[in-house]
Amino acid sequence: MSYTINELETPVPLVDLDRLARNLDRAAAYATEHGLGLRPHIKTHKSPRIASEQLRRGAVGLTCATPFEAEVMSSVCDDLLVAYPPVGQPRAARLAALPETVKLTVALDSARAVDDIAAAARDADRPIGVYVELDLGMHRVGLPRVEDALALARAVRDKAPLEFEGIAFYPGHVREPVDRQAESLASLSRAIAHAIETFDRAGYRPSVVSGGSTPTLWHTHELPGVTEFRPGTYVYNDRTTAAIGACAWDDCAFTVLATVVSTAVPGQAVVDAGTKSLGREPMRGTDSADGFGALLDRPEVSVKSMSEEHGILDLSRTEWRPSVGDRVRIVPNHVCIVVHLNDTIVGVRGDSVETSWPVAARGRGYEVELTANTSST
Amino acid sequence: MSYTINELETPVPLVDLDRLARNLDRAAAYATEHGLGLRPHIKTHKSPRIASEQLRRGAVGLTCATPFEAEVMSSVCDDLLVAYPPVGQPRAARLAALPETVKLTVALDSARAVDDIAAAARDADRPIGVYVELDLGMHRVGLPRVEDALALARAVRDKAPLEFEGIAFYPGHVREPVDRQAESLASLSRAIAHAIETFDRAGYRPSVVSGGSTPTLWHTHELPGVTEFRPGTYVYNDRTTAAIGACAWDDCAFTVLATVVSTAVPGQAVVDAGTKSLGREPMRGTDSADGFGALLDRPEVSVKSMSEEHGILDLSRTEWRPSVGDRVRIVPNHVCIVVHLNDTIVGVRGDSVETSWPVAARGRGYEVELTANTSST
Numbered sequence: 001m002s003y004t005i006n007e008l009e010t011p012v013p014l015v016d017l018d019r020l021a022r023n024l025d026r027a028a029a030y031a032t033e034h035g036l037g038l039r040p041h042i043k044t045h046k047s048p049r050i051a052s053e054q055l056r057r058g059a060v061g062l063t064c065a066t067p068f069e070a071e072v073m074s075s076v077c078d079d080l081l082v083a084y085p086p087v088g089q090p091r092a093a094r095l096a097a098l099p100e101t102v103k104l105t106v107a108l109d110s111a112r113a114v115d116d117i118a119a120a121a122r123d124a125d126r127p128i129g130v131y132v133e134l135d136l137g138m139h140r141v142g143l144p145r146v147e148d149a150l151a152l153a154r155a156v157r158d159k160a161p162l163e164f165e166g167i168a169f170y171p172g173h174v175r176e177p178v179d180r181q182a183e184s185l186a187s188l189s190r191a192i193a194h195a196i197e198t199f200d201r202a203g204y205r206p207s208v209v210s211g212g213s214t215p216t217l218w219h220t221h222e223l224p225g226v227t228e229f230r231p232g233t234y235v236y237n238d239r240t241t242a243a244i245g246a247c248a249w250d251d252c253a254f255t256v257l258a259t260v261v262s263t264a265v266p267g268q269a270v271v272d273a274g275t276k277s278l279g280r281e282p283m284r285g286t287d288s289a290d291g292f293g294a295l296l297d298r299p300e301v302s303v304k305s306m307s308e309e310h311g312i313l314d315l316s317r318t319e320w321r322p323s324v325g326d327r328v329r330i331v332p333n334h335v336c337i338v339v340h341l342n343d344t345i346v347g348v349r350g351d352s353v354e355t356s357w358p359v360a361a362r363g364r365g366y367e368v369e370l371t372a373n374t375s376s377t
Numbered sequence: 378m379s380y381t382i383n384e385l386e387t388p389v390p391l392v393d394l395d396r397l398a399r400n401l402d403r404a405a406a407y408a409t410e411h412g413l414g415l416r417p418h419i420k421t422h423k424s425p426r427i428a429s430e431q432l433r434r435g436a437v438g439l440t441c442a443t444p445f446e447a448e449v450m451s452s453v454c455d456d457l458l459v460a461y462p463p464v465g466q467p468r469a470a471r472l473a474a475l476p477e478t479v480k481l482t483v484a485l486d487s488a489r490a491v492d493d494i495a496a497a498a499r500d501a502d503r504p505i506g507v508y509v510e511l512d513l514g515m516h517r518v519g520l521p522r523v524e525d526a527l528a529l530a531r532a533v534r535d536k537a538p539l540e541f542e543g544i545a546f547y548p549g550h551v552r553e554p555v556d557r558q559a560e561s562l563a564s565l566s567r568a569i570a571h572a573i574e575t576f577d578r579a580g581y582r583p584s585v586v587s588g589g590s591t592p593t594l595w596h597t598h599e600l601p602g603v604t605e606f607r608p609g610t611y612v613y614n615d616r617t618t619a620a621i622g623a624c625a626w627d628d629c630a631f632t633v634l635a636t637v638v639s640t641a642v643p644g645q646a647v648v649d650a651g652t653k654s655l656g657r658e659p660m661r662g663t664d665s666a667d668g669f670g671a672l673l674d675r676p677e678v679s680v681k682s683m684s685e686e687h688g689i690l691d692l693s694r695t696e697w698r699p700s701v702g703d704r705v706r707i708v709p710n711h712v713c714i715v716v717h718l719n720d721t722i723v724g725v726r727g728d729s730v731e732t733s734w735p736v737a738a739r740g741r742g743y744e745v746e747l748t749a750n751t752s753s754t
Contacts, residue, residue, distance in 0.1 A: 009444075009467035009743055043685060065686045067386075084686060085638040087649075087701055090386035109641040112701040133641075140687055141639040141647055148641075172684070261462040262518040264486040264510075264525075270518055272464075276717050280657045307549070308420060308713055309442045309461060310517055324489040325464055336685055340653050341717070343740045363720045366386055 004351045010259040010327065011273040013338065017347045017354060019253035020050075020235060027217065027234050028057035034221035039063050039081055039210070041232030044336045046361035047345070048076040050235060061103075063230040067094040068365035074102050081131070081210070083107045083168065083230065085141060092120035096128065105129035107168045107210075109143050111155060118159035127161040131168035131210055136191045137184075138173040146198045153204045166208030166227075167195060174216050175285030178245040181219060189223055196225045215246050215285065238335035239294055243286040255296050255329035256338065258311065260322045269313045269322045273330055274306040277341060281334035296329040303330060381728045387636040387704065388650040390715065394724045394731060396630035397427075397612060404594065404611050405434035411598035416440050416458060416587070418609030421713045423738035424722070425453040427612060438480075440607045444471040445742035451479050458508070458587070460484045460545065460607065462518060463494040473497035473505065482506035484545045484587075486520050488532060495536035504538040508545035508587055513568045514561075515550040523575045530581045543585030543604075544572060551593050552662030555622040558596060566600055573602045592623050592662065615712035616671055620663040632673050632706035633715065635688065637699045646690045646699045650707055651683040654718060658711035673706040680707060 005014060031038035037060040042051050051062055051073055061079030064070040070080050071094075078101050086092045086106045095117070098104055106117055106128060114130070121128040132149045135142030143149040149167065156164045169192070174184045192209065199206050212220045212229025214237075220229045236254035237247040258273035273293075283289050291302030291314060304314035311330070315321065322328070332338045339345070340362055347355040382391060408415035414437040419428050428439055428450055438456030441447040447457050448471075455478050463469045463483045472494070475481055483494055483505060491507070498505040509526045512519030520526040526544065533541045546569070551561045569586065576583050589597045589606025591614075597606045613631035614624040635650035650670075660666050668679030668691060681691035688707070692698065699705070709715045716722070717739055724732040 007467070009471065009741070010465065012741070012743075084649075085701075087638045088387065088636045090384070091636075091649075094386065109639050110701045113638075116702070135642055139642050139645075140684060140689065141641060143641045144643070259465045259468075261464040261490075262486050264518060264520045265512055265516050266521070268516075272461075272468075275656070275658070275714055279652070280714075281652075307517060308717075312517065324462075324487045325493070337652060337657075340685075344743070364386070364389070366389075366721070 003353045005257055005348055005353060006327070006351065008257060008346065008353065010257050011277040012257050012346055013342045014255050014257050014329065014346050014348050015236065016253045017349055019251060023235055023237060023247070023251055023253060024053055024057055027231065028059070030218065031229075032058060036220055036226070037228035039228050039230050040235070041065070041083070041230045042069060042073055042361065044232040044339060045235055046072070046339060046359045047357055048072060048360055049357045052076050054235070060228060066364065067091055068363065069361040070095060070098055070104075071365060072361035074099050079103045081105045081107065081230070083170075085109060085113045086117040086120070087113050088116060089120070092116040093123070096120035096124035096126060100126060103129070105131060105165055107131040107133045109133040109141050109152070111152065114152065114155050114159060114162070118162050121161045125161070127163055129163050129165040130156045131166050131208065132156070132164070134167055134169045134195055136169040136171065136188055138170055140170070140172065142169060146195045149195070150199060150202055150204060153199065164204065166206035166210060167199065168210040171211055171213055171216050174213070175244065177286065178215070178218065181216065185216070185219055185222055192223055192225050214241055215244055217246060233335060236335045236339075239289070239331045239333045240283055240285065243283060243289055249299060252296065252331045254335045254338070255331055256293070257327060257329055260324055260326045260328065263322065263324055268315060271303075271311045271313060271328060271330070272309060273303075274308050274310045276308045277338070278303065278306065278311060278330065278332050279334060279337035279341060280306060281332070281337050283333055293330040293332045296331050299331075380730045382634055382725055382730060383704070383728065385634060385723065385730065387634050388654040389634050389723055390719045391632050391634050391706065391723050391725050392613065393630045394726055396628060400612055400614060400624070400628055400630060401430055401434055404608065405436070407595065408606075409435060413597055413603070414605035416605050416607050417612070418442070418460070418607045419446060419450055419738065421609040421716060422612055423449070423716060423736045424734055425449060425737055426734045429453045431612070437605060443741070444468055445740065446738040447472065447475055447481075448742060449738035451476050456480045458482045458484065458607070460547075462486060462490045463497070464490050465493060466497070469493040469497035470500070473501035473503060477503060480506070482508060482542055484508040484510045486510040486518050486529070488529065491529065491532050491536060491539070495539050498538045502538070504540055506540050506542040507533045508543050508585065509533070509541070511544055511546045511572055513546040513548065513565055515547055517547070517549065519546060523572045526572070527576060527579055527581060530576065541581065543583035543587060544576065545587040548588055548590055548593050551590070552621065554663065555592070555595065558593065562593070562596055562599055569600055569602050591618055592621055594623060610712060613712045613716075616666070616708045616710045617660055617662065620660060620666055626676060629673065629708045631712045631715070632708055633670070634704060634706050637701055637703045637705065640699065640701055645692060648680075648688045648690060648705060648707070649686060650680075651685050651687045653685045654715070655680065655683065655688060655707065655709050656711060656714035656718060657683060658709070658714050660710055670707040670709045673708050676708075
């Protein structure tokens with residue numbers, strides 16, 4: 001049966017399957033070439049199906065942020081890093097309850113997190129690996145002083161069944177265009193070298209040094225001592241990734257198909273993809289583009305403003321004048337957010353609908369527990 | 378069984394049931410007092426349960442944006458307005474397929490939308506009411522020239538089984554603090570009066586004049602000729618609504634419960650609610666507040682920046698220094714977006730967990746159709 005995107009209700013998220021495969025292949029080849037462990041962050045796709053494709057291409061394991069993501073991914077992978085502080089009894093206990101066949105590692109930066117995950121590990125009678133998280137410039141989580149990180153590694157060693165496995169950092173502050181990252185990467189390299197040396201001297205040589213992002217992906221091998229990297233966005237890519245040169249525009253595999261629903265106000269066109277379909281993510285790392293997404297076939301046309309179900313196209317840089325009923329494909333600024341807004345992704349080749357899959361790890365996965373508890377009040 | 382929010386996994390959205398009831402009561406009383414038809418927009422809660430509470434208090438019907446919202450709400454209401462252009466065969470057909478017991482009305486602003494919904498109405502052999510949408514200053518959808526709107530009303534009358542029922546507008550541009558809206562409302566009143574007069578003179582007296590929002594809610598009776606209003610946010614309220622004075626801070630019924638997961642970087646605290654829990658919505662209509670949400674008990678503490686699963690608290694205006702593991706309740710800037718990010722809402726009284734309900738109309742509701750179609754390719 002012939003079935004094209006023209007028959008789909010909009011707004012709907014599409015993934016170009018050929019581009020997806022190319023993106024997966026390229027990162028896998030890079031990891032192999034440089035002897036790096038690719039441990040992709042699944043936050044971008046939240047799909048066991050895409051995760052399986054990453055593992056089949058040689059990924060050493062997966063990175064997750066939430067307990068639910070780890071639960072969903074445990075169906076396809078037995079080596080999971082939860083790169084998020086395991087703080088609080090509910091979160092720690094849920095992580096420790098992952099299938100015993102899963103080698104579980106967490107990243108953390110506080111004594112409280114050590115205590116919480118140690119208690120959960122003891123209760124569940126399972127080993128849990130620990131990366132101590134360093135702040136190497138992003139200033140989000142992670143310990144800024146290496147000495148503090150080392151003290152935490154000591155605390156981990158004292159808390160069996162926790163096992164100190166290495167150090168982690170996230171270079172989310174390196175957002176310059178790829179060809180202008182040299183200075184940031186040099187600074188990052190010095191910080192990494194200092195951390196490794198400090199740990200090593202104290203007898204805590206990290207067997208894993210885990211870092212990396214999509215913006216720095218292709219420079220990971222230039223960071224001395226890094227053994228694994230955790231890019232997420234590279235599977236689909238997005239407008240920001242293309243703008244900083246970490247992918248080509250033609251590597252953007254993910255679009256939102258939308259319909260022009262109004263041209264009543266002169267000089268603009270309104271599509272049915274708004275904040276509930278595109279998110280409201282700014283461009284980062286570049287001053288060359290504004291708006292919240294751009295048309296795949298007309299990158300000069302951006303989504304200049306949005307309401308929840310309305311996106312307003314900026315027609316100031318184009319002669320093109322769409323009609324009500326026309327359809328457009330929008331490359332979002334930040335794809336991870338957009339995936340999270342959807343339940344189902346449609347896989348296409350050209351205009352042909354080939355398949356669809358659920359965003360299985362979207363949400364928190366705790367509905368049943370709440371309802372069950374509630375029924376007894 | 379005693380069950381408190383302290384036992385909940387975070388991040389989790391909470392609704393204070395007493396505040397919710399108070400918000401519902403207040404708007405219902407206002408509508409009764411002024412003889413206005415309250416047709417709440419369900420985009421804020423997306424829940425048949427809350428919708429039923431609105432209807433029980435006298436709402437004349439419900440307003441929806443998407444076909445899925447209308448499908449879900451048809452289980453509790455037989456008078457639905459879809460205040461969104463019914464453009465494209467899939468969308469129009471899906472609307473026309475709503476249960477026949479539902480009195481369906483759509484708002485539109487183009488000949489193409491008239492054609493699409495007329496074709497669907499004929500195919501389904503059902504009457505569908507039409508509001509012609511005017512742009513009275515928001516410049517999103519709606520016809521700026523009343524004469525064009527009148528021409529569209531004529532086109533509707535020519536397309537049985539469509540029925541011209543009235544005119545609609547959305548005063549989303551009126552975002553000033555409530556006590557400074559006089560000028561905007563006077564201008565809006567003149568535009569409404571002109572539109573009604575023009576339609577009336579041409580023999581198209583609108584039996585319904587539909588407008589209103591939460592920011593202008595309590596001024597609706599000052600808009601001459603308006604017969605119904607469609608506020609959404611008022612059920613939960615949010616930081617923006619409080620900031621412009623359309624509700625008190627204590628009327629904010631919706632919070633996101635979050636846990637402090639890191640204080641490793643000096644001068645800040647990181648909570649586990651980021652863009653995937655809070656959205657990234659700016660404050661609007663006020664210069665007095667920044668950030669993406671504020672603590673319920675410490676409104677001077679805002680969420681100053683976010684990643685997907687991280688929110689960074691701005692501690693510059695407080696002496697309070699939280700510890701890892703502490704919990705906070707965050708009032709989001711824009712609650713409609715936050716509800717849309719969740720599958721389940723937890724109803725509380727004080728710290729006691731009383732109930733939970735699904736965000737039933739979240740998403741698009743077309744997964745099955747896609748999968749079914751796909752299986753035959």
